[in-house]
Amino acid sequence: MRHGADHRITPDLLLRAYASGLFxxxxxxxxxxxxxxxxxxxxxxxxxxxxxPRRLARTVRQAPFEIRFNTAFDQVVAACAESVENRxxxxxxxxxTELYGKLHRLNHxxxxxxxxxxxxxxxxxxxxxxxxxxxxxxxxxATDASKICLVHLVEKLRKRGFVLLDTQFTTEHLKRxxxxxxxxxxxxxxxxxxxxxxxxxxx
Numbered sequence: 397m398r399h400g401a402d403h404r405i406t407p408d409l410l411l412r413a414y415a416s417g418l419f420x421x422x423x424x425x426x427x428x429x430x431x432x433x434x435x436x437x438x439x440x441x442x443x444x445x446x447x448x449p450r451r452l453a454r455t456v457r458q459a460p461f462e463i464r465f466n467t468a469f470d471q472v473v474a475a476c477a478e479s480v481e482n483r484x485x486x487x488x489x490x491x492x493t494e495l496y497g498k499l500h501r502l503n504h505x506x507x508x509x510x511x512x513x514x515x516x517x518x519x520x521x522x523x524x525x526x527x528x529x530x531x532x533x534x535x536x537x538a539t540d541a542s543k544i545c546l547v548h549l550v551e552k553l554r555k556r557g558f559v560l561l562d563t564q565f566t567t568e569h570l571k572r573x574x575x576x577x578x579x580x581x582x583x584x585x586x587x588x589x590x591x592x593x594x595x596x597x598x599x
Contacts, residue, residue: 405430405491407498414525415591417584419532419564422489425477430491438583439563439575441531446550447574455540456547461510461517463548465599469500472507472519476533488533496532499523506598508549510541518542520549524598528560528590529553546573552599560590 405413405420413419413432420430448456473496477488499505504525510518518541520534529549536542553561562583566575578586 405495407495407502407504410495410499411504411523411525414523414528414530415587417580417587419530420492420495421487422492423487425479425486425489427489428491430489433564434580435565436580437577438580439566439570440578440583440586441550441561441563441570441573441575443550443554443558443561445574447572448547449572452540452543452547456544461512461538461541461544463545464509464511465552466500466506468509468516468519469505469507469521470497471516472509472521472535473497473533475516475519475535475537476521478535496521496523508545508552508599510536510538510545512538512541518545520545522549524558524595526591526593526595527558528562528587529558529598530562531564556596556598558590558596558598560586562587 418432418434421433422430473493477486477493479486496505505521505523507519507521509516517538518536520531520542522529522531534542534545563570563575566577
């Protein structure tokens with residue numbers, strides 16, 4: 397389901413939207429306006445059923461990248477917004493870039509980063525609120541870089557006591573890790589549980 401919005405969304409309004417089950421998108425990177433999305437089926441990656449494919453688990457143990465948290469948030473968002481061969485268009489516009497940068501400075505938006513020889517080669521970013529983490533986007537410039545960032549994200553969320561990892565939608569890529577689609581009403585219950593208590597530290 398799509399709801400109207402405009403580009404004057406504030407960080408506080410954005411957090412309240414997440415708490416209500418909404419998230420913003422843009423029609424294209426060139427369109428400054430945003431709209432609210434409330435999917436009938438919501439993508440969720442159950443933290444207690446997270447699956448690491450065998451080959452990837454072996455790569456994770458080899459530790460090919462240096463993994464960092466929140467050291468290059470703006471760079472990660474910019475990389476996620478780039479037009480690449482397998483993703484010619486993106487929903488990340490300048491309004492989203494500015495808005496999530498503000499959320500990052502308020503400690504509610506975070507990045508997980510893969511570095512190789514001092515170069516950022518993969519990463520993901522998302523929003524934390526209470527015991528929920530809302531994944532937004534990821535990118536990879538080296539084999540398995542974003543996947544390994546996801547593994548480290550889940551490890552950190554489990555350690556901190558998070559109970560919900562929202563992926564917004566499922567993809568074949570995420571389904572390999574155990575992502576599922578759940579009806580909106582079921583998601584609302586999971587979200588309500590995750591919003592109980594205080595904000596958890598991340599990372």
